[in-house]
Amino acid sequence: MKVCVFGLGAIGGFLAARLALAGHEVSALARGATLAAVRAQGLRLLSGGREHTVPIRVTDSPAELAGADVVVLSVKTTALPLVAGLIGPMLGEGTAVLSAMNGVPWWFFHGLDPRWRGTRLRATDPDGALAAAIPPRRVIGAVVHMAASCPQPGVVRHAFGERFILGEPGGPATDRLAKLAAAMAGAGLQVETDAAIEQAVWVKLWGNMTMNPLSALTGATMDRILDDPQLLRFVCDAMTEAARVGERFGLPIAMSPQERNRITRQLGAVRTSMLQDVDAGRPIELDAMLASVAEMARLVEVDVPAIDALLGMTRLFGQVRGLYPATPLA
Template sequence: MTVAVMGAGAVGCFYGGMLARAGHRVTLIGRPQHVEAIGRGGLRMDTKSFDERVPVQASTEASAVAGAQLVLFCVKSGDTESAGEEIRPHLAPGAVVLSLQNGVDNAERLRRVLPQHTVAAVVVYVATEMAGPGHLKHHGRGDLVIEPFTGSDELARTLIAAGVPTEVSADVRGALWAKLTINCAYNALSAVAQLPYGGLLKVDGVRDVIGDVIAECLAVAAAEGITVPGDVTAATWRIGETMPGQYSSTAQDVARGKLSEIDHLNGLVVRRGDALGVPTPANRVLHVMVKLVEAKRASA
């Protein structure tokens, strides 16, 4: 299979790298420092089960999606429309685009930009970071839940064969809200404190704040008419226990002086809560705190 990864940061490099390692033709499209390092020595995949340099193509140009049967769309939520516009002229007819992004509305927004192509939402459960140029560090998990479409079962089998546990589910919307709730619980706190999940949970009062965030997210989801599957509270505590050394993606962005996706996490819950008449004070405070940290770093 010919695969392109648009926005090859940590998430894109992990899944693109797994497919390349399984023998598929993969092109990573990302930042120059990573592209240059990958061009010299391949993608270093430093994972829980192996540490290898995986040969893979890399480019800084959106036009590198040309000819791809599958596009893993992994850009930040704030760049969804602009990145979609960039790849649109170069997409092959029949190309499938999977949205492997944080937040709950990226696939909907991307479909408006790419109306001629199959765009599917994917829930991503993986803990990764870029430890250096061309160096992927994997901390845990790696499973996907994919929205059904024509050919989704076959694609799931391909991903499973590449070592990526994959499920096709008709309830991706509920699963996206479950993932959003977990992100809202940890991302802002990890960013403001610059602590990993395990460190957060050791601080007095943090579990109470996280409990408030979860309750607000579930209340907004219910007002939206969405049933969130499973026990989200238990799943949230498991994340902290099984990935104690993981920093949230928001914490990684803030540490690097980059704008985070907080507007599409806690900020989205606040906006939807306001529209639906659901109070979201805990999410509002966390959203504002991250915006303050971003503003301070920008002014510095």
């Protein structure tokens, strides 16, 4: 399979390395220090106590990367406006886009109840440029259950997990989905296909939407947040609100917030991606992870005071530190 990875961050770099090691033709779009490092020494993957150095073709020119079977899109959601302007030359007639990012994606409503089809959230695609550049028909959705980081340019450190849930928006079983799932499984990854990928996206977000902002605000790992009685109660309140919102969109959640938080607590002292972004001085993914949920609540007229409070606090926190726009999208 011919695979192009848009941006060699932790997840994109991990997939690039694993697929290349399995014999697939992998190229990548990168820039700056990452581009220079991979050109000079290859892509380095640290995983399971071993180090792999993987030579892959890398460039900063999208026009040089046309003709892939799949473009892997696993960038920070704050970079999506840049993606919309660059990805066009990479997309051939049959190119699929594997969307593996945090939060509510731009294609999310395409496969829900027909009354929501065409819904566009200001929090995720304010001017419609992303949906125009990458129509939902091109997308294969992905939910990623793993932890990895980039300790330096061109280096990916894999901590744990390698589970990927894949699905077409709206649920059809397609040849391209089967081929991609087989390629990833052949690379040693744990791959599942799901006819309700939107549900899988929503369930993951249901936990992330509180842990990420609270960790950014407090500087605490997830275990410390959940061990605090007052914060745990607040987390459960926000998750209860989000569950009500999801039900109105046909996305019920079977477990209770308490059950989900017990599972999360077992992960231990995890530093969320938003906390890592704060520590590194990078923009925070607040719009896709939380503002999107608040906007969905307004669409179905569900009151979400805990979510709104968390959004307001984290938004101001980010603005004061220059990590969030002074004029928010939503």
